[in-house]
Amino acid sequence: xxxxxxxxxxxxxxxxxxxxxxxxxxxxxxxxxxxxxxxxxxxxxxxxxxxxxxxxxxxxxxxxxxxxxxxxxxxxxxxxxxxxxxxxxxxxxxxxxxxxxxxxxxxxxxxxxxxxxxxxxxxxxxxxxxxxx
Numbered sequence: 001x002x003x004x005x006x007x008x009x010x011x012x013x014x015x016x017x018x019x020x021x022x023x024x025x026x027x028x029x030x031x032x033x034x035x036x037x038x039x040x041x042x043x044x045x046x047x048x049x050x051x052x053x054x055x056x057x058x059x060x061x062x063x064x065x066x067x068x069x070x071x072x073x074x075x076x077x078x079x080x081x082x083x084x085x086x087x088x089x090x091x092x093x094x095x096x097x098x099x100x101x102x103x104x105x106x107x108x109x110x111x112x113x114x115x116x117x118x119x120x121x122x123x124x125x126x127x128x129x130x131x132x133x
Contacts, residue, residue, distance in 0.1 A: 021108040029086045032079035039076040073121070081118040085111040 020047050049060040063069050087108050092098050 022104050024088055025108050025111060029083060032083040035079040036083060076124055078119050082115040085114045
């Protein structure tokens with residue numbers, strides 16, 4: 001026998017369900033961890049280019065001086081500062097601090113603000129230094 005009850009309500013779907021900010025940050029924390037792993041590979045390539053000499057370094061520096069390279073560096077810096085800030089938030093949670101819904105939501109917004117502030121300050125401080133940062 002086949003059941004066909006179309007009058008029954010559907011489960012909440014992504015198109016109608018409002019994600020809590022804490023869930024969004026949890027997903028972003030995992031995503032930034034993956035992005036930082038890819039960034040680590042790029043960092044190792046950069047370090048190897050230094051070890052292999054000036055010509056090798058110039059090639060890698062040239063890649064990073066392109067629009068795609070600069071966007072990758074910007075993305076990795078955002079990922080780093082987000083992952084760092086959210087990691088500090090998790091340390092407070094490990095100590096049993098900030099579990100109330102209001103506190104968790106406030107700390108989530110604080111993580112986002114801190115991420116943007118640290119990223120902007122970092123890029124303003126090092127934009128003219130001539131290095132790959």
